[in-house]
Amino acid sequence: MPSLDDNHTGARIREQRRLARLTQRQLAARLPYSYSLLNQVECAARPATADFVAAVARVLQIDVTVLTGQPYVTELQRDRLAELVRPIRESLDLYDLGPNPDLTVRSADQLMAGADHLCAEVRATRLRNAARELPGLVAELTHSAWSTPSTEMWQALASTYRTAHDISVKLGYYDLSSVALDRMAWAAERASDACLGAVRQYMRALVYFREGEYGIGQRLIASGHTVVGQAAKTREALAVTGQLHLGGSVIAARADDEAGVGRHITEAHRIAKRIGDASEVHWLSFGPANVALHKMSAAVEMRRYDDALKQARTIRLPSQLATSRRAHFLIDQARTEMETGHTEAALKSLVEARRLAPEQTRYHPAARDTITGLVHLSRRTPDTLSHMAAWAGL
Known part of the structure; x- marks a missing residue:
């Protein structure tokens, strides 16, 4: 063994x-x-x-x-990612210091484009690039939001705080992710943007989902619905509402609330059918494909692996789906394949996840646990699996 x-x-x-x-x-x-x-x-x-x-x-x-x-210090240091975290932490502490007269700042259009670019980098799983660029952009946006305040500037700053949260979670720095979400709320309030505020509640709910506090997670999802209900009934608001339902579905699944899963998935499906693919709205990847992926994830969370595997085999991912979401699906699929005895298929899914999103896969808890499980299920460890385990630092 x-x-x-x-x-x-x-x-x-x-x-x-x-x-x-x-x-x-x-x-x-x-x-x-x-x-x-x-x-x-x-x-x-x-x-x-x-x-x-x-x-x-x-x-x-x-x-x-x-x-x-977490975080996986040895691998983070080997990948030279740990050294990028401290500047992010420091940039999050600039929020109440006002303008910086010593800072050279780009134009408003360039800064807003920069905020979108970082969202795209994270969803393409280029974490190193995003982590390197983030602190400077936060500093510039903080200066601009204080010196020439506008809704657009506060929105862009809230977006960069959201990116700080995303990077922190993917690298396992959960304390830092909580700080980033607090900053996001602070900026979203100044932007008077109900949709951004609701997105922040969605992300907070996922923090409690990870911590196993499902009751609080469900309350945060309900709060998100209340916040987005204050916005006009636009496509943006509908997409955010749909994503809240998807978050609610996986929290209900972890709480073993099958009826709750059904309600949330039904509502998300109804919205997705109405507005179609809305991947561009707050970089949430909301749309019919993401509804199908969350339905499968709910089956995984309820340990209904046969059902999850059956769903996985029918899912066809659209070309525009974010790489981060595509890799997450492969990691979920690998877990269902391992749990149903398809160990070779599980290894292939992990290898494909690594090919698409190496940084995300290396630090994903479910990927690491599945690799560990495959090693112990194998009487003779295949070279590919040995290499995968060594690569993940296991």
């Missing part, structure tokens, strides 16, 4: 359980999961799914990141 070192989620669960002075049976008795599964996760014979990790973190009263081990 192949082996990994002790730098995996299961080993960290074992360590934290022992620090809490609990036996495996004592911890399992407090979880909605079996003793057998806990035992297999701790020895890395089964991957630690996101919902399992969240449940353990709640019982042990610790942060999820203590168990996931």
Whole structure:
């Protein structure tokens, strides 16, 4: 049987359980999961799914990141990405300092184009490029929004804060992502932009989804609907409303609320049918394809892997779908293939995700856990899987 070192989620669960002075049976008795599964996760014979990790973190009263081990410091340093985080953190602290007289600033049109460009870079999974450019753009936009305030400037600044959140999440810096979302709310309020405010609530909901606090996540989705309800019934507002329903669907799935999943997917489908592909609206990728992807993701979250795999095999991704979303689908597909015994297909899906979005795949918790699971399911580890595990730092 192949082996990994002790730098995996299961080993960290074992360590934290022992620090809490609990036996495996004592911890399992407090979880909605079996003793057998806990035992297999701790020895890395089964991957630690996101919902399992969240449940353990709640019982042990610790942060999820203590168990996931994010960010992956060694790989981040090797990829020279860790050094890009500090300037982002510093740029987020400029928000209330007013204009900077020593700063040379580009024109308003160039700055707004820059904000859109960074959104595009993140969705193309060029995280390094986006992380390198972000701090300077935040500084320029902060100066311009204070010195010549306008709705457009505040909107562009809110967009760059949103990009800071996206980069932070993808690299595992969740504390930084929360700061970025607070800054986004601050700028969206000054822009008097209800749609941006609702997008921010959607992103906050996903933070609590990751932390396993599904009740708060559902309340934030409801709050987002209230906020966007203040906007005119435009295509933009409809797309944001639809995306809120998609966020609500995966939170309901993690909470094992099948009826809630059905309601959210039905509403999102109705909106997508009305407005068609709206990928350009706030870079949300909303449209019929994303509704299908979230329906599959909901099946994965409810551990209905046969149903999820059946859906995956019928999904045809449109050419305009963001690379980040395409890679996420492949990672979900790999998990369903592994769970249903299609290990060779799962490895192929991961290899394709890596080809499309290497930075995103390398740091994606589900991809890393699926790689770990495949290693332990393989009696003889194929060279491709060995290379994949080494590449991910496992």
